[in-house]
Amino acid sequence: MPARNSIKVYTENGYYHLYNRGVEKRTVFFEQDYAVFLSYLKTYLLPKNEDDLHRKLADPATNYKEKADALKLLKLNNFADEIVLISYCLMPNHFHLLVKQVSANGIDRFMNSLCTRYTMYFNKKYNRVGSLYQGVYKAVMVESDEQLLHLTRYIHRNPVSSGSKGDAFRTQIMRQPSSYPEYLKQRKTQWVHPDEILGFFSKTNPLLSYPAFVEQTEDLSPIKEIAIDL
Secondary structure, eight states, X not given: OOOTTOSOOOOTTEEEEEEEXXXXXXXXXXXXXXXXXXXXXXXXXXXXXXXXXXXXXXXXXXXXXXHHHHHHHHHSOOOTTTEEEEEEEEETTEEEEEEEESSTTHHHHHHHHHHHHHHHHHHHHTTOOSOOBSSSOEEEEOOSHHHHHHHHHHHHTTTOOTTOOHHHHHHHHHTSOBSHHHXXXXXXXXXXXXXXXXXXXXXXXXXXXXXXXXXOOSOOOOOTTOOOOO
């Protein structure tokens, strides 16, 4: 029987929660690996300026390394016109991405490229072979605005221990790489797009703000997809 959420139905301009964990629940991110995974997201999701890359290749002043980097980028897949990253969080043994896809097959191509590339990097670095993730990535279509909002909350709260409150709560949220700093306007990243979610919340009333929504400690109404057995 196929694993839950491993069989996917994609639609154009649909929102999806994408996630996976390490095989046998193993660690897939050691400290320095987070930056590598994020760099892959950046190169896939930022628009590729092919004219500029071709100019670098043709310029006699461009050194060998710069030409090699430009050639690599030209060959690399790019999904800037297909995938919009809404939020993310990376945990030691799993990851969460919330995306909007423009084309019906954008997610599958994007995730196959991302996971294959990262597995090749990880296996080479740590001298291992075989699958890094527990089967194919999982995907759940978002069916309502309520589910969309609660998914961003769920994703950003992933690092928080049960029962944490106050300053410890914010500290735990911020300890793992995530898009939460973009939502707090502490950081601006071209390939992360929080504005659609932030548009549901008040910019002037702290009690109705997005941070208040995320950091309140009482349980909110559950959504059917949250139990993902990670």
